[in-house]
Amino acid sequence: MAKHLARMAHLTYFNGRGRGEIIRMMLSAAKIPFTETFLTERKPFEKLIEDGVLPFKQVPLLRIDDMELVQTGAIVRYVAKKGGMYGADxxxxxxxxxxxxxxxxxxxxxxxxxxxxxxxxxxxxxxxxxxxxxxxxxxxxxxxxxxxxxxxxxxxxxxxxxxxxxxxxxxxxxxxxxxxxxxxxxxxxxxxxLPYIAEFLKGPLRKRKNDEQYVTEVKRVLNRQ
Known part of the structure; x- marks a missing residue:
């Protein structure tokens, strides 16, 4: 059973699916509320690197429980454990x-x-x-x-x-x-x-298909144009 969740999580990623969508789905399935910041320009991304919160200079970044987690697999596993979705043993x-x-x-x-x-x-x-x-x-x-x-x-x-x-x-x-x-x-x-999955799929947290706008923004943020 999921533990009581006192504070809201915050996801920083691009305004598209990519590697962030599985995190959004897991947070929703674990009933962990979260907000988002979308990276669309290079400067905010560089600021995160300068602040030392992106050790591998990449996103997604999830702020949760006074931690700043990167690497999608690590984030998903933490959320799974927190939400009681990682097995009984x-x-x-x-x-x-x-x-x-x-x-x-x-x-x-x-x-x-x-x-x-x-x-x-x-x-x-x-x-x-x-x-x-x-x-x-x-x-x-x-x-x-x-x-x-x-x-x-x-x-x-x-x-x-x-x-x-x-x-x-x-x-x-x-x-x-x-x-x-x-x-x-x-x-x-x-x-x-499943109610919490259906709610996610019909709501604003579910992102559109990765399209040309998404690709353009990713390339701009990562300086790969």
Whole structure:
């Protein structure tokens, strides 16, 4: 069960999905309220570096519990632990990590949209990866647990990780992307119907697809024009 959360968290990132969306989803799933600062120009980013809060000179940055956390994986795991979404024991935590990391490998197929590949190529590559690797793994695991979740009997970091990618599969590939895998489709439909997930997806915290404006702002902030 999530602990009592006294103070609001604050996320600093670009005004788009990128590596920040999984953090937004995790915070929402963990019922941790947060505000955001969007980086659109170079100077505020340089100020963060000068202030010493970006040790690796990159975002996202999450201020939470009197800490300044960077590195997406570290942030997501902290939020998962704080929200009671990291397993009941070390074995469950290891399984959650395993499936979460698998979701990140799958997610990489979509991370390159606009920056490196066309949508058509991304969808083609993602379908191949889904059919050959990720969907069979999900189906097998869901049959093993029988709970509707990848580990244990409630939502964990692993489920949120895969939900992010399944949302992209449907958004980019259409509603029929999951049709050949009914267990995966039922899993997806179950997750998006969870009240705190549904609220996130319909609200302002859910960012638009990464578009040309997002790419322009990222390049400007990172001085990569």
């Amino acid at each position: 070390d074995k469950e935590s290891a399984l959650i990590d395993m499936y979460y990391e698998g979701s990140r490998d799958f997610y990489f197929h979509f991370l390159t949209v606009i920056f490196m590949k066309t949508e058509e190529q991304v969808i083609k590559d993602a379908r191949t990866a889904a059919d050959d690797k990720y969907f069979p793994a999900l189906e097998k695991r869901l049959k093993e647990t029988g709970t509707g979740y990848l580990v244990g009997s409630s939502l964990t970091m692993a489920d949120v990780g895969f939900l992010e990618v399944l949302l992209l599969c449907v958004e980019y590939g259409g509603d029929d992307f999951l049709d050949g895998h009914p267990e995966v489709k039922q899993y997806y439909q179950r997750l998006v119907a």
